[in-house]
Amino acid sequence: MELNQRQKEIIDLVKNNQPITSQEIADNLELSRAAIRNDLSVLSLLDILDAKPRVGYFYKGERPEPGSLDSLFNIKVKEIMSLPVNLVEDTSIYDAIVTMFLEDTGTVFVIDEYDELVGVISRKDLLKMAMGNRDLNEIPVSLAMTRVPKLITAIKDETLLMAARKIVDNKVDSLPVVEDEKVIGRISKTSISNALVDYATEIGSD
Amino acid sequence: MELNQRQKEIIDLVKNNQPITSQEIADNLELSRAAIRNDLSVLSLLDILDAKPRVGYFYKGERPEPGSLDSLFNIKVKEIMSLPVNLVEDTSIYDAIVTMFLEDTGTVFVIDEYDELVGVISRKDLLKMAMGNRDLNEIPVSLAMTRVPKLITAIKDETLLMAARKIVDNKVDSLPVVEDEKVIGRISKTSISNALVDYATEIGSD
Known part of the structure; x- marks a missing residue:
């Protein structure tokens, strides 16, 4: 209009x-x-x-034309983020791997006793630990995770494009979506690929 | 025009x-x-x-307008695919994991003596094997891979959107790009995210 x-x-x-x-x-x-x-x-x-x-x-802001490239790029993180999978710091590597399989996720977030984000652990981090010939039940995730403040995070009102840039530039698979130090979601290469396909379906592109 | x-x-x-x-x-x-x-x-x-x-x-075909959603969706797989990482069938799980880290890839392809694709192995498959308390040097990748013909593949002249749909619908991270039974490339959620960000940069979107 x-x-x-x-x-x-x-x-x-x-x-x-x-x-x-x-x-x-x-x-x-x-x-x-x-x-x-x-x-x-x-x-x-x-x-x-x-x-x-x-x-x-x-x-409040002008919306880009529906069905345009801008409206794809401007989809908000909160519209496409998925539920985060959070573990506490003393969870074992073994349990983290099991959780990753059960939840079918490539990244889990690690939180402290105040539910605040302290780290991120990826399938790659876990695979590295699994190679180490150690008892995975004895090692806590806190030993293998990437820690705050080294972490890259997203916020729910960012655009898909901004989040995608962070993911691509930092070569990570996913970002925790953070609000008041707490993890409220997860945005990943999977969310981006899904959003692109869903958007094409919605506007009837083949 | x-x-x-x-x-x-x-x-x-x-x-x-x-x-x-x-x-x-x-x-x-x-x-x-x-x-x-x-x-x-x-x-x-x-x-x-x-x-x-x-x-x-x-x-020859009409090209979609540059900078449009259609021209993003119609980028060809061959323009954004990355080099495949191929291993032969009797490679050990241990060596496959090492290759995955060295090449920084989430998926490796398994080929036979004629260089033809026979299977795909993901970080998830390898992590599962690594949990098994077995000697990873003794197990060949052929025991853990997903085999042809169960595999989903892409071709180089497919569009980004078609490949993205296959990736999303089949819940995989990447597809081998196949020509004459041989793997000529790899298209993944990473390629899709990169293509989206590169395209936005190229047309000057923020």
């Missing part, structure tokens, strides 16, 4: 003066509040503006 | 009657050869038509 000239002016006004009331917007455009009511409704419906009662309008 | 009506008619004629000479195209459109010369040049320059001397015109 194409925005009209007045709607674009309103967006610019809100961007530069938020929060701004409908009266202030009307005054700025030298129009009545009634004249812009329809435009404000459209912009709110499109999720471009957000209205808070007795505060005013905020700018 | 938008094609004009006559250019579209020429494309249809060539598609349905290839090879077709410029004289035949002109006759069909009830025009002179001179009148369509310019259109034929444009279509050849755009790589939509191919001209073979003394044979006629062939249809």
Whole structure:
């Protein structure tokens, strides 16, 4: 849907003066509040503006055209992340491997007693430990994991493209999605591949 | 670039009657050869038509608009595949794990004495074997691999989207790219993630 000239002016006004009331917007455009009511409704419906009662309008963002490359790149991490698999620090390597098979995941996250992220352990890390001829029941995951702050993390409001760049640039298979030091999700090369295929299916591409 | 009506008619004629000479195209459109010369040049320059001397015109295909979702989906497997890592059937599990670390790959392919693909072995398969408390030097990869014909494979002229669908639907990390029973490449969730990020960089998206 194409925005009209007045709607674009309103967006610019809100961007530069938020929060701004409908009266202030009307005054700025030298129009009545009634004249812009329809435009404000459209912009709110499109999720471009957000209205808070007795505060005013905020700018939420313009959405890229559906079915475009931008709208694929701008899918949010929270829309495609999967559930994280978390283990505590004293879990044995053996149990971590079993968990990885049971949960069919390539990466598990390690958390401390406050549920905060302390490390990440990958299939590759576990394979390395399994080669060591040691008793895997005796070694805790904390000995094999990559630790905070060396970890690369994602946040739920990042875009698919931003997360994909982190994954590619750092040559990792997945990132923990973190909020308030806690792991709330997992985004991986699998999530990215799934998102691409799902998106193509949704818009009917072959 | 938008094609004009006559250019579209020429494309249809060539598609349905290839090879077709410029004289035949002109006759069909009830025009002179001179009148369509310019259109034929444009279509050849755009790589939509191919001209073979003394044979006629062939249809090569229309390219999706650069920077579009379609042009991302239609990237060919051969443009993004990586080099395969191949082992012979009697390689030990131990050596396969070492190769996987040295080559930094998540999947290795197993070939026979004619260099033909016989199986695929993943990090997950190797981790399972490593858990078995057996001497990994004594077990050949052929005991742990997924065998032809159970394997899913790709071909070099498939699109990124077709390969991604196979990877996602079959829940595998990568596919061997096969030609004449031989492995000529590897396409994986990593290739797909890399292609997406590279494509975004190329067209200047953030």
